[in-house]
Amino acid sequence: MLSHRLDSDPRIDVDFTLSIHNRTGKYFIGRELIEGVSDFIGDIYYGPLALSARPGRWLGSLLGRIQYLQTRGHVRQSSWRLPQRRSHRPVLHLDPFTVGSTALRREDIVLCHDVGPITHPELFEPHVCKAYEAIYNQIATVRPNVVFVSHASQRAYGARYNTGPSMTGRVIYPAIHIGNRAAPVAPRDFHGKPFLLTVGSIGDRKNQISCIAAFERSGLSDRGFHYVMCGSREPGFEAAARAAEQTPGVVMFHYLTDAELSWLYQHACGFILASRLEGFGLPVAEAIGHGLVPAITKASALEEVAGDAALLIDADDIDDIAAAMCRLAAMGPAEREDRKKVLLRSIDRFSPDRFIEQWRILLREVLGREPERLISSGAARETQCPL
Template identity: 25%
Template sequence: MTRVPLHIAVDLVFFTGKKGGAETYVRGVFPALAAAHDDLRFVGIGNRELAANPPDWFPGEVVPLPVSGENRVQWALAEAFAVAVKAKSIKADLLHCPANFGPSVRLLPTLVSVLDVLPIKHPEWVPGGRAKAVQLLSRASARAATRIHTISDASADDIVALLGRSRSDIDMIHLGSDQVEPGKRVERAGRPYVLTGGNRMPHKNHGRLLEAWASIPAAERPKLVITGSHGDDPLAPLVRDLGLEDDVDLHGWVTAEELADLYEGASAYVFPTLFEGFGLPVVEAMARGCPVVGSDIPVLREVGGDDMVYVDPYDTASIAAGVRKVVADPVLRETLSAAGLKRAAQFTWQRTADAHAEVYRKMVGR
């Protein structure tokens, strides 16, 4: 008997290609879903820009809403009030909202991916006075969702505590990473460098990282390469104030190919974050054979296991000591690189996709 395809609408109104983690997630999971699950059919509900230039990674048509993905207010309101109406109108069996927000009223079975609860747990870290509005949208989405998907046990615990949903309503599915076959790492000639990235929100802790860098004796201070900013980097004044102009490369936004090359040549990836929903850069660095120095917080212990060097993200001396330890010891780097490759192999997009498919089918009783 031929199976009737399950018709899934995917909320892509947020997508611009410049928003980091949530976009990495959808670019990874939907091609893997399409490759292995022929009973699933996808249609994207996008913004004007996305519909005009449909992405090659999405396995289906993208239908537009009359909003701009560059306008935060427009796309947030569209997610709350318009996406479900559009999904219903195209006769979708299920709506998946993969970027924290979803409809304020449920019109069809709806899965909302709550990637983290930072605006509720740490509103002081939300810039631009947006915390209250984001909290309202987050709470309304969580109440209306049929089920909630999240990406770590640490985030699931936060959702239960702060959004009031039962653990039985939550599907925890870890993110994946691109599985590559890196060659043997060869130290590049010249001054070693350490890589880091992320947006410039306070919880990424770039300020303490730069202060830690300034505390490393100049004779043994590696270069620090920081990716992830658009336009004028807000870290530039602090770099100048700390006298680190020759020691820090504010590299800006990079392509996937450029980032892969940076991982390959780095002595380490440093990730002194104060809060994460998952910690995707840890897995991405490990998948490239790059040793990781990161924060000793529960979610990174969940992701990184025993295969990275942990530091206290609130202590600049601890951050500096962790970096110096790895950069100075080639045997440790080799050990961390090999262990990290094995660890990263546990986090594949296909495994993530297969678990999503199970949730979709469960939600519609298949």
Template identity: 30%
Template sequence: MRIAVDARCAADRGRTGTHTYVLNLLAHMVRLSKETGKAGFDFLCYTSEPPCADVVKLCGKEGRAFITLPFPWRRNRLWVDLRLLPRLLRDRPHILFLHHLAPLLLTPFPVVTTVFDLAFLHFPDHFPRRSRFTLKRNTAHAVRRAERVITISEATKRDLLEIYGIPPEKVSVTYPGVDQYHFKPCVDSGTFESVRQRYRLPEHFFLYVGALQPRKNLIRLLTAYTTARSRGIEWPLVVAGPRAWLYEDIVAALDATPGVRYLDYVPFADLPVLYSLAGAFVYIPLYEGFGLPVLEAMACGTPVITSSVSSLPEVAGDAAVLVDPYDTEAIATALQRMAEDEELQRALREKGLARAREFSWERCARETLGVFEEVVKGVRH
């Protein structure tokens, strides 16, 4: 079975959620197909730029090929219509696996597409106008054009069924995993202290990891943190993440809030140590399709405070403190309780480590390959 993959994110130098999902899933699908003797799977990964060296290392060389189709604007739909589609008609895959939701002209082979979330419909004001229009158009086209839609949480599946009215059997939920080899408690004292000194971190602090954009709810977190400080909580709040979009007010609030340190983008290699150093991880977005940072923190043994909405209760289970992301008093109370209650910290560390082990890229790969097989069998019949 030839599986064509939209792998444009392989050229990304930074690590986004889509980048993490596509590349880990791809690597584990190929590995799994080899280990289980399913040698009939052949992966054709199409990019508009050569993949990064770390991508090639992660994905390896057996069982797949990265095929570069150069184009000036790799996110543009014209790459799909002018470069990808002609190559697909030549290569004739059995499945086309899409993630960027680019609209396609009619093709003679089935499409499986991943929808990560519908945040642009729930919070349209949190997106630039052009991005909002593109996402709205492309998603509506993709979910109706696709033979099967894969999504990463039951919460997003419910959104898809309610908003687009597609039949439930067309949507499959495959939970992402967490890389347990990378995200794990740091036990090397030298590495521990090196990262602490590099970022000038204290013994105890709250940590946020994620992009700066309105949906991440940082303004309310800062308000709640200020309230917690007024009650005697001395832990600083460390914010790590790149500036994404509509971030100007967020950056101004970070600068104006006492006790806050903004680290900007932190290299992927440093994240497990940063999580391990933190006294608690605080992540209270208004909406998430999944919430990978929550799992990453848990896998590193860090107690978590997160939102009680959208997919986050699915991810966290009973291994985190859940709060209403609109209620700054509840957030402040959770911060105070976490900083003062060492027994709560210990319990959440243990529960978080166990919870993180329930999510694996191997399972995600196995379930995704199962979807491909079902689709191909359905087309043949």
């Protein structure tokens, strides 16, 4: 059941603290959402402060630290903890981690990317799992409006907290942008041999160590291929970096410009993501948009994004990953084009206009605003499901 606004101000405050320390897909989803529904937005909070712009490095570090200590204090019910904010408007949390900064109410909205710290604790630091477990227990008790980025995350939440379909929240897919990057530029010191590509945070969750082992087993390096990966650090990064250094043909970039990343997408022979956990999988959608055929973890959010034409692999089977790499490297033009057509139809669901339209429908329901005339009745019927 949707909640009503707390007073006559038909706007919502946003907690965007994640933007201080997270520049992955979560950040870009939040930024696009705020820009697309700016007429619904009241204050935007970064930690305890409402600011007109994302804080700079030093202030951001301080506010991020305060947010962490505040969340930890409320999780542990510590005697030392900051008082929770109490807004006169509903609050949109762009990640569950900030729920502890306010007194959570049914009028609020929580954007859930995944429930990995609950379902896959081995992939996260113990203190992260403990924090998210307490947060999700609070969400399940209070029952605010919950939005998921994929049906896979929605199902995982429903299974963990034993909620029926009408109480599990709704799914609003993130938007993807293709072709808006800067003019492509080859990464420095990269010699342009044929290569397979992985984009995403580097560590245990994305499973790069298994992919590196699979590339070595495939023999593709002896045939002149490289395996290129790039992304930020996550738990398990150090082991993946050591494996990359020790394996011929593997190239790991820790940072790339948009232009360099665009070049890699445009020139790769195929895309690999044998992730053990995904909330949505923006890099896979971007790879498809650039014309790449992906090999992805079966029965995951990645399969939900890519559809039937992707190569599906067992993330725990190195031989299976190696076979998929060989198939991508050897795939003929006819099969590649057939698969690309189906894949491109699949990602049509993730248009920026559709993303903003569905969020505007949700916010109008939560805030009690009148419907917009420009919203089609079909789209309204699809998104107006009970929470």
